[in-house]
Each structure stands twice: as C-alpha cells, then as structure tokens.
Amino acid sequence: MRAITYQAVEEVRVQDVPEPAVQDPTDVVIRVTLAAICGSDLHLYHGRIPGLVPGYVLGHEYVGVVQEVGPQVRTLVPGDRVTGAFNPACGACGPCRRGQYNLCPNGGVLGYGLAFGNLGGTQAEYARIPFADTTLRKVPDHVTDEQAIFTGDVLTTAYGAVKNSGLVPGETVAVIGAGPVGLMAVQSARVRGAGRVIAVDLIPERLELAERLGAVPINAAAANPVSRVLSLTGGDGADVVVEAVGGTKTILMAFDLVRPGGRVMAVGITSEETLEYPLMASLSKDVTFRIGVANVVRDIDETLSLVAAGRIDPTAVVSHRLPLAEVPDGYRLFAERKILKALVVPD
Ligand SMILES: [Zn+2]
Numbered sequence: 001m002r003a004i005t006y007q008a009v010e011e012v013r014v015q016d017v018p019e020p021a022v023q024d025p026t027d028v029v030i031r032v033t034l035a036a037i038c039g040s041d042l043h044l045y046h047g048r049i050p051g052l053v054p055g056y057v058l059g060h061e062y063v064g065v066v067q068e069v070g071p072q073v074r075t076l077v078p079g080d081r082v083t084g085a086f087n088p089a090c091g092a093c094g095p096c097r098r099g100q101y102n103l104c105p106n107g108g109v110l111g112y113g114l115a116f117g118n119l120g121g122t123q124a125e126y127a128r129i130p131f132a133d134t135t136l137r138k139v140p141d142h143v144t145d146e147q148a149i150f151t152g153d154v155l156t157t158a159y160g161a162v163k164n165s166g167l168v169p170g171e172t173v174a175v176i177g178a179g180p181v182g183l184m185a186v187q188s189a190r191v192r193g194a195g196r197v198i199a200v201d202l203i204p205e206r207l208e209l210a211e212r213l214g215a216v217p218i219n220a221a222a223a224n225p226v227s228r229v230l231s232l233t234g235g236d237g238a239d240v241v242v243e244a245v246g247g248t249k250t251i252l253m254a255f256d257l258v259r260p261g262g263r264v265m266a267v268g269i270t271s272e273e274t275l276e277y278p279l280m281a282s283l284s285k286d287v288t289f290r291i292g293v294a295n296v297v298r299d300i301d302e303t304l305s306l307v308a309a310g311r312i313d314p315t316a317v318v319s320h321r322l323p324l325a326e327v328p329d330g331y332r333l334f335a336e337r338k339i340l341k342a343l344v345v346p347d
C-alpha cells in the first residue's frame, strides 16, 4: 500500500509499504478514507521526537472503514465507518479502569514512533488500530468524514482542556494560538458556556476565523495581549487560559493573562523538556496549571454528539485537502505556517 513515511529530518515521502494486518486479537484494520496532518506531526518532521526510523508510517488522525477485525473485537464488524482516538487505550489496566485512558501504558500514539508504542500511522491506505473496542467509535450516518476526523484528536483535545478547566458558565476564556486546536478551544469554550472568549495570535487570517467563531481577536503583533486582556476583563485577567501553541513563551504568557485564582490549561504539544516555572507569579496569583495529553477516549462520545447536533463545526479550519502524492509538499507548507489544516485523502 502507499503511505507517507518519515525519511530524515524535514523529509517525508510517499512509499510502498506492507499492508498492516491484525496482530493482536483486539485489533482492527481499517481502510483509511481520510487522514490529516497535525501540528504535533511537525515535531516528528523537524526531528524533535526520538525513536523515528526511515520508512516509519506517520499520521494519527483518521476516519476509515473497518476491513478486518480480530477475534476478540465485540463492537465492530467489517464495513463499519469509524473514527477514533489518536492514542489507543486497552480499556483494562488500572488507569483505563479509572477513566484515565490517556495514561494507558499499553497504548501509545499512532504514527508517533518507537517511543510511543511503535504503532503504524494513518497517513496511508490502511492502518491497524489496537484495542479497537475502546479506541474506535462508529460515525453517525449524518456526520461526514471531514467532521468526524476532528473528534479523534484536535477537537477533543481542545474540548477536554476546557472541560478539565472546570469552566463555570459566564467565565472568560483566553485562548493563546488560533491554529486548529485553538480554534476548537474557542468553539468548545462557547459550547460549554463561556461568557466571553478571547483569541490571541499573530496571523490576521487565523484571528479573522477566530472572530467568526465567536472570539474577541487580539493580534499580539499589533497590541500587547496582556494589557488588552486586562482591559477587556476590568483589570482581572481571564478566568481560564488555554495555551494551544506548545511553546514555553506562550505558557509563560498564560500566567500573565490569567486572573488571580484562575486556571492555565496547556494543550499545545511541546517538544521542550523543561520550563522555567513562574513560581512567584503562580504563588502570588494562586494559579492552577495543568498540562497533559488529551483523554480522547473519555470525551470522544461527547464531541461526536456536539458535532452531530451541529453545535460545533470543526470543518471551519480545513484549508487544504491533499492526495498522498501532495502530502510531502503539505508538510513543508504546514511547517511554514502556510496551511492551517490539511486533510489527507489516501486514494
Ligand atoms: Zn493530531
């Protein structure tokens, strides 16, 4: 089959690789009908994640049709149209039994290299999905592939962060970064009752989209985001700040935007090992700081329902639809911030 494989730093290509097969009895193999390039794939592309070898298949966002099921799969049959978590979970271990599916030691991340479970990726014609009963969901008939794919990562990552923040209806949410995850955070905050949502970015087109989705835009290239957020909130700061970039500077900015007693939720995938923690600001403002990988298995039913009901439109961020042959160029343009969100159509 044809797949997008890692070759070297900043080099991916379309390559013929063996088709995946059911390996474990809880596996499903899907024929991928839609994949995507994700911001977190850029860390792989730039060589910042250890455990990548040439020929490794990339990609972790997907919709597909079940092709083959392992003998212990109970909820799916060939022909089912499915999407699912980028981070499969076994459903049986201690963390999974506590509902902390994102901490499953038996899972990993699809297409994220040897350090994350050595699972093959989904930017391919076929993909093996482990622990299919826990990881996958059938897509409701009236939800399109392009809507559904966001529930496996980008939307649910953002939605989970807003949910974990304990947002109280009426509160103000500031979102740093109006990329795909940030724009989903804007929509998630609104759907969960935020009184006001503020979006901070540097790219005018992204801010325009954020505004269309209901946020007050702040261009950090033209205005000081801290003074703007303070003036919008009567000098308090935002109740919740969602950091959707994954940089240390933007995490530090979040501590300046948040009100005393507020919550900072970092969802941008980072490749930094450490951060110089703003201890004094955190102490004097009594800030709660949370960072973690999204618990997609926990929240995907909720996000699928919201999309099915038309309350969130994740496709607002789609800017490109690429056949496999154009994906290598897509990575380059995405790295240059010339693409907001590229979907990948494998056939
Ligand atoms: Zn992703």
Ligand SMILES: [Zn+2]
Pocket (backbone or CB within 6 Å): 089, 090, 091, 092, 093, 094, 095, 096, 104, 105, 106, 107
């Ligand atoms: Zn588990």
